Amino acid sequence: MSQPTTTGGRRQPASSPLSDLLTGERGLGRYAFYLPLAFLIAFFVVPMLLTLVWSVFERTNFWMEPGFTFGAYADFFGSARFENFLRAMKSSAISVLVAFVLGFPIAVFVRSSVPEKAQHKAILLFILPFMISEVIRIFALRPILGRHGVLNDALIGSGLIDDPISIFIYTPTGVVIGEVMSYLPFMVFCGFLAMESVPRYIFEVCDDLGSDTLTTLRRVIVPLAAPGILAATIFIFINGIGVFLIPDILGGPGAVNAGTLVLNAISALDFPLAMAIAAIMLVILMALLLIGHWLFDLTKLLDPAKR
Amino acid sequence: MMREYGNPWAHRAKWLYLIFVVVALMSPVLHTVTISFNEHGFGAADYDFTLVYYFDLFRNEEILAALGWTFWLAFVVVVVTLPMGILSAKFYQTTRWKVPFLLLMLAPLFIPADIMAAALLVYFKTLSRFFSDTFGLEWFDLSMTTAVIGQVLWCLPYVFVVVLVTMARYHAEQTEAARICGATAWRAFWDVEFPQIKAGVFSATAFTVILSFNEYTRTNFLKGGFETFPTYIVSYMLNTGMTPETYAMSGLVSMTSIVIVGAVLLLALRKEQA
Numbered sequence: 001m002s003q004p005t006t007t008g009g010r011r012q013p014a015s016s017p018l019s020d021l022l023t024g025e026r027g028l029g030r031y032a033f034y035l036p037l038a039f040l041i042a043f044f045v046v047p048m049l050l051t052l053v054w055s056v057f058e059r060t061n062f063w064m065e066p067g068f069t070f071g072a073y074a075d076f077f078g079s080a081r082f083e084n085f086l087r088a089m090k091s092s093a094i095s096v097l098v099a100f101v102l103g104f105p106i107a108v109f110v111r112s113s114v115p116e117k118a119q120h121k122a123i124l125l126f127i128l129p130f131m132i133s134e135v136i137r138i139f140a141l142r143p144i145l146g147r148h149g150v151l152n153d154a155l156i157g158s159g160l161i162d163d164p165i166s167i168f169i170y171t172p173t174g175v176v177i178g179e180v181m182s183y184l185p186f187m188v189f190c191g192f193l194a195m196e197s198v199p200r201y202i203f204e205v206c207d208d209l210g211s212d213t214l215t216t217l218r219r220v221i222v223p224l225a226a227p228g229i230l231a232a233t234i235f236i237f238i239n240g241i242g243v244f245l246i247p248d249i250l251g252g253p254g255a256v257n258a259g260t261l262v263l264n265a266i267s268a269l270d271f272p273l274a275m276a277i278a279a280i281m282l283v284i285l286m287a288l289l290l291i292g293h294w295l296f297d298l299t300k301l302l303d304p305a306k307r
Numbered sequence: 308m309m310r311e312y313g314n315p316w317a318h319r320a321k322w323l324y325l326i327f328v329v330v331a332l333m334s335p336v337l338h339t340v341t342i343s344f345n346e347h348g349f350g351a352a353d354y355d356f357t358l359v360y361y362f363d364l365f366r367n368e369e370i371l372a373a374l375g376w377t378f379w380l381a382f383v384v385v386v387v388t389l390p391m392g393i394l395s396a397k398f399y400q401t402t403r404w405k406v407p408f409l410l411l412m413l414a415p416l417f418i419p420a421d422i423m424a425a426a427l428l429v430y431f432k433t434l435s436r437f438f439s440d441t442f443g444l445e446w447f448d449l450s451m452t453t454a455v456i457g458q459v460l461w462c463l464p465y466v467f468v469v470v471l472v473t474m475a476r477y478h479a480e481q482t483e484a485a486r487i488c489g490a491t492a493w494r495a496f497w498d499v500e501f502p503q504i505k506a507g508v509f510s511a512t513a514f515t516v517i518l519s520f521n522e523y524t525r526t527n528f529l530k531g532g533f534e535t536f537p538t539y540i541v542s543y544m545l546n547t548g549m550t551p552e553t554y555a556m557s558g559l560v561s562m563t564s565i566v567i568v569g570a571v572l573l574l575a576l577r578k579e580q581a
Contacts, residue, residue: 029493036395036463040411043456047430048418054429063432106328109321122325124572129332131514131568133521135541136557140335143342143349143549150338181332235417242419245524259421271429278422285417 048282055276064271072276081261081277085241088257091172092240095179096233099187102180104229107191108221112203123192126185138178138249145169145177145250170252178246183236190235194228195221230292238285336561343558348551360555370556373539380451380526380535381519384458388515389508391459392466396474399467412467415460424528427457431529450531457525462518466511473507474500506578513571517564536560 058067076082110122129137144150145168152164167173198221206216222229240246244259258281265274342349346357364370395412402408415423434447447453477500485495501508523537530538540556547553 033394033398033401036391036398036467037408037411039391039459040415040463043427043430044415044423044460045411047426048423050430050433051426063436102328105321106325109325113318113321121576125325125329126332128329128565128568129336131517131521132333132336132561132564133523133537135521135523135537136339136560137336139544139549139553140339140557144335144338181335184328184332238417239419242422243524244421259419262421262425266425266428274425275429278426281419281422289417 103187190232194225420524
């Protein structure tokens with residue numbers, strides 16, 4: 001910014017040509033507000049949409065060339081990759097369910113029984129684990145879940161089991177544990193965000209009408225918080241299928257998901273296949289968001305005016 | 308649910324559960340940090356406090372170089388993301404297309420890191436081929452720039468949300484008043500609005516530093532010929548498994564994040580009480 005304009009006191013309007021050009025009423029500054037939009041379109045929307053185009057390109061030795069072939073899709077659906085993909089979807093769905101059962105009651109509890117002023121602070125606690133490197137958090141589960149890990153030691157020490165349990169890690173269970181540990185905070189955040197639009201007197205009304213806790217949850221709270229639950233569900237489900245780190249570090253030799261498949265395709269320089277899998281993920285995400293929107297109007301979550 | 312006023316133990320049990328879940332989510336990291344200070348490493352019966360593994364880290368040239376790159380990257384990402392976050396929050400306030408814009412801003416959070424990184428990788432390779440074939444330029448070769456773009460996409464939604472929440476508390480009439488008194492739009496923002504949203508910008512900065520510092524997948528795909536601390540740790544862990552050195556590295560990363568988040572939360576709480 002230009003210096004001289006400030007010398008005559010702060011209230012004086014800027015007047016040098018340079019500052020006019022940058023910050024004046026008709027200056028270039030006006031267009032600065034479009035910068036984030038342009039950035040997102042150039043480096044997010046365009047590349048993500050181009051995956052659809054690249055996925056039908058012809059594969060060459062080290063790269064790809066324009067063409068129109070469903071070879072990459074045939075390769076994906078006609079091989080063990082598709083079975084692995086379905087298995088990843090299943091384990092991801094289980095993770096969503098576990099995260100819901102463990103996490104959503106927290107959101108309800110904070111909204112219904114914590115004083116209004118302290119609610120955000122209680123929810124903020126869940127940012128802590130989320131702010132630590134994902135890689136470290138997942139790697140750190142290894143010494144916890146292993147055969148001679150902390151969890152088995154504790155279980156044996158407490159006399160609950162006699163021999164160490166080995167299904168906690170390098171198994172599909174390990175992947176689910178890793179996913180729940182990583183994504184549970186999202187269920188709490190989104191659940192709470194949706195619960196914020198539920199007035200607190202609802203809990204009293206339900207109580208006065210003699211409904212028990214479970215019925216209140218099932219018939220009143222969950223339907224009201226549905227957009228939030230759905231947002232968290234989509235998030236956890238998609239990341240469960242997509243993030244390769246968790247099966248890579250906690251899954252056994254056969255643990256594969258879409259992320260691993262993309263990674264392998266890229267190391268094999270099969271770019272159309274990698275892009276086809278990315279495009280499939282994108283389509284699944286869009287489909288889920290559209291279904292969610294059609295069912296519950298997800299924009300309610302984002303737009304306070306609609307609450 | 309109001310019944311719990313009659314039964315305080317149910318209320319306490321729920322609080323206990325909440326705390327338990329937070330501690331459980333943190334436990335792997337806390338465990339790692341504890342072990343990183345143990346002279347005998349993982350699984351030893353004795354516990355002797357030592358800093359020797361940390362001193363070893365700071366004598367390792369590769370780690371120092373990786374740390375340097377990580378901080379430099381985080382710095383550039385902050386410098387790029389913060390103004391963009393503020394601009395996007397401003398844009399959101401004035402645009403008629405609020406919901407589509409919001410969806411676009413938040414969309415990068417919903418796409419798994421490796422899927423987005425793979426798409427960006429192929430995109431940058433295409434662009435780089437195009438620029439070198441047509442103009443002989445080295446634009447969009449995998450480098451610091453591409454890593455920064457990948458990380459900005461990751462951090463921008465967070466900065467946007469944090470700044471937007473803070474801006475919502477600002478009364479826009481003050482800007483109008485400043486403009487009527489003759490201030491330019493820029494001066495009205497910098498002298499009137501910015502001091503009031505400083506707290507949000509500050510926490511957004513802290514979060515960007517942490518997010519950039521911890522980011523692995525996108526950086527690993529898009530970086531040029533350098534290692535950042537997370538990519539170094541992961542390749543080291545995948546090669547050698549959990550050794551005292553990896554515990555110390557994990558401890559260092561985790562404690563850095565915990566200190567930054569803790570400081571931000573404390574400052575925010577103190578501000579609220581003041």
